[in-house]
Amino acid sequence: GQQLNQSPQSMFIQEGEDVSMNCTSSSIFNTWLWYKQDPGEGPVLLIALYKAGELTSNGRLTAQFGITRKDSFLNISASIPSDVGIYFCAGRYSGGSNYKLTFGKGTLLTVNP
């Protein structure tokens, strides 16, 4: 089955620093998504990417859909304490009526004020 390798597993940074995390896949996806999960909550969608090469921003967040369709990265600029949480990449491939998401293992981000 499809596998996603997400790195780094965890990051500990100072407030104001920029952050970068990425995902690579063993197979191609039609859609790349980035989610954030806070403790005790379900994942919340941050950014969705639908085309190879697409670069999309959402405030301080920027994500790109790799040209090969097998990778994506997420950048967070000027981090703040509320950025703390677990960030997941997810890929989606359309096959018939099955549009299931495959998730990475997550990047735990800690921001030191």
Added chain:
Amino acid sequence: EAGVAQSPRYKIIEKRQSVAFWCNPISGHATLYWYQQILGQGPKLLIQFQNNGVVDDSQLPKDRFSAERLKGVDSTLKIQPAKLEDSAVYLCASERGAQPIQETQYFGPGTRLLVL
């Protein structure tokens, strides 16, 4: 617009007992998913419903897990009998289902299950 509702939020049971989780998706959402999230991992799809039909249950351990969405709205996920390795967060998600490849899955808060 109300989000995806799940209950209970927490459940502690002993192994070999049975347990059921309930999910109420966002109104009008045709597609409903159940995921299992083990500590330190990303969510893993267990089953996908489109209205009241099953689209994908290839990763559902059918010897002990069952799920239904009889009227195409609410859904229940059951585990019988539970094993220690079933300890996880069970997430329900829904989406409108009209243009799946470009839609957003909205997740509920999850049910945290601990099997002792």
